Amino acid sequence: MTNREQEIFDLIKKNPMISQSELGEILGITRSSTAVHITNLVKKGKILGKGYIVQDKPYVTVVGGVNMDIHGFPKNRLIPGDSNIGTVKMSLGGVGRNIGENLIRLGIETKLISVLGDDIYGTKLLEESALIGLDTKDCLILKGENTSIYLAVLDETHDMSVAISSMDIYERMTVNFIKEKKHVFEHSKLCILDTNIPIDVIEYLLSNHRNTDFFLDTVSTAKAKKARHIVGNIHTLKSNKIEIEAITGIEIKNEDDLKRNCEYLMNKGVKKVFITLGKEGVFYCDNTTMNKIKAKNVKPINATGAGDAFMAALVYCYVNNIDINKSAKIAIAASIVALSHENTINPNMSIENINLTMKELKIC
Template identity: 55%
Template sequence: MTNREEELLELIRRNPAISQNELAAALGITRSSVAVHITNLIKKGYILGKGYLLKQDDYVSVLGGCNMDIIGFPVQKLVLQDSNPGKVKMALGGVGRNIAENLVHLGVPTKLISAVGEDIHGRRIMEHANKIGLDMKHTLVLNQVPTSTYLAILDETGDMKAGISQMEILEEITIDFIQNKKQIIEGSRLCIIDTNIPADVIHYVLDNFKNTEFFLDTVSSAKALKVKNKIGAFHTIKPNRIEAELLSGIEIKSQKDMLKAADYFLNQGVKRVFLSLGSEGVFYHDGKVHKLIPNPKVTVANATGAGDAFLAALAYGRFHDYDIDESARFSMAAAIMALNYEETINPNISDENVKKTMKETGLC
């Protein structure tokens, strides 16, 4: 699309009833030039016909959890069963919400389907979504159930040592509720599901919503088991080593084992497997190519948001038709940006900054 076509399309979005003469006056060009540009936009698929019926922008949908995160950082070596001096911060969280926010920072239109309470935490989540441009119009808002809360204790290296979650509100996401979201989910370029959602709802979506690709965030080893018998319905999965072992029944101790586990998932119907190996890096396989990419050495300020940034970047890569190797490297760089930031979401994540991080860390 040319710059002039982009200007024309933006004017039409603002006022679908605008005339060609008004478009010409606004842009300082002739009406005949406007007609030529409109013809080109119709040919390219941005305008679907008379009356300026516009093509709906591609977007990603996310079905997952929203939390208020409370995170404790010790200033010295963490001592268990004792009071530790440090800092305590509150931040918006939840796997689905974190992935959705990262996608928005990467410039991907995103719709989040979740549940929040009509309380101070829920209002803060909705207000923040509105501020950054995250669409939460399809999220369930309840006035008698509190917004999910997650408490994490980190050690002196930034790794999580213990966590407690209060997430009962997500059980209010029912099959009856999700049935009404079929058009939103199937209309998306891809849909990311995190396993905080009730198992019966996930199964219903996978069995009945067919016109999109599903990405899986396993969340934890216990919650990953919700989809063990449905793993083949996902296009892309990103388990860690323990989750991959539980889901495949294959012990992973070597690169040969990684390949064997990935083959298991591919044989079930998965199209792309990204095995997260922590400090060792990422192993990927799509049935044609496979590779282990070592992790660059990085400083960790907070490890809680790295996986969310990685999966958001995988979705970004798919959204922009990256090949599997480019997707893996881009996603690793996004995770590094999250690791380097003290809070769960690094607001500086963007296409430009992730690519800059790729160059700085040798991931290009």
């Protein structure tokens, strides 16, 4: 903000109902000049709207996928190539949105930037986001387009057997659209990206907002390749083994290979790396620590949301200045909380339940 904008902002903060004329009289400027400064404050995201609602709380921004999740659960052993008796459930999803909802449930103010259609699913996603307090006002809503859909079939152990994603709408997110959100990124505590969004958008954000720390979720092996040439600009990278291999080109067969991958990424400029290993746990590192935590033997009810909860917990730890060792433990506990509910997002997700899980499973 300019000095004059700061003066106006401080006066509005003290009296949100103050008029433009009153502001002008106090500062010795015209009402029209005051209006120009207020317009600039709105554009910069410091004032949220009529009545001078001040944006003063720290927040994080998520740029990524939003979709409707459709999950099929077989009643008995899954038989490929056959019609399986079971149940089908729908829930709100998308990596970016899932991370955002988990963050809200962990008490972190969160803005979500994504692309949706104006169909029944898009409307539902916006309505439900508003109910939980997830800010979606910066999303791009496209008329006549279909919101992304993620269709997954789980096996008898409730682990994913196969999935199909219909996500072409994400390609409609452009660099010009992202440029209009400059003020959102400049005032974010940090920004989380998932690789559902176009590579040119990822590259633009990482190249033009160097004062913002970026967390990256690689989502899938194919999409992880988008990070190959710009991974050095990432603060925290969360990925699994095969996604890491897609970025570094270094095959992982043992723990030494995990170390080599971490060293490669750290040399590129990444500050923190978390490689999720499924049932084996997580391998992680920063510039002072390289360690592995084994996973707890937990039977999942739904495995699709564990990674999103893991990332949200890492963000929570960053915001609260928690060291990397404890961050890894909290993130594992968060993923276990996510695994224990049939929905992609466990409605009982909270830091209290994460701490309780850590205590019960002796994650310490």
